[in-house]
Amino acid sequence: DGGITQSPKYLFRKEGQNVTLSCEQNLNHDAMYWYRQDPGQGLRLIYYSQIVNDFQKGDIAEGYSVSREKKESFPLTVTSAQKNPTAFYLCASSTRTPSNTEAFFGQGTRLTVV
């Protein structure tokens, strides 16, 4: 089955530690996205990538980093510079623009700083 997989589902991090969230897709999509969602809020774009080895900052990139070495994978690192990392993180993928196809989402990772 084709789809997009995020792992882990729940993640706990100590203050001052970096942590990496995994996102893998087998939909052969060129474009991938990372979003942050706080309780009762909308999705805010962290980073996005339209092609391998290239990515752009979204609206809230500070304290986060990404890589896109393979088409299937777009891992997100939450660094110690991110002051308030506790949130729900969603990864998505889609065909590359111009396109009218929707983005497909993973099940999300819930990150908690302890």
Next chain:
Amino acid sequence: AQKITQTQPGMFVQEKEAVTLDCTYDTSDQSYGLFWYKQPSSGEMIFLIYQGSYDEQNATEGRYSLNFQKARKSANLVISASQLGDSAMYFCAMRELYNQGGKLIFGQGTELSVKP
């Protein structure tokens, strides 16, 4: 600048009635796509409907229809015959097809509650 606005934080609707969720957008691109997603309490994102900027007809998918008014830059979602399972967060989203390198952004969402 690319922007999506949903002005209704919460909405209530009686079961079996229709409801309209508002969405306005701002873009300088002539080519763009508009999307609506549903997010139940489980957190998954479910795609509902798509409207392209050059589509002359309003999109429909089952009980969902999109009231697209290009001159007013609005893309309201209409849900007909509401069901209890429609209770969820609803997000409007936009992707510019040429500017912004395909950036996909979302509004703040509307929480819909369907009453029996």
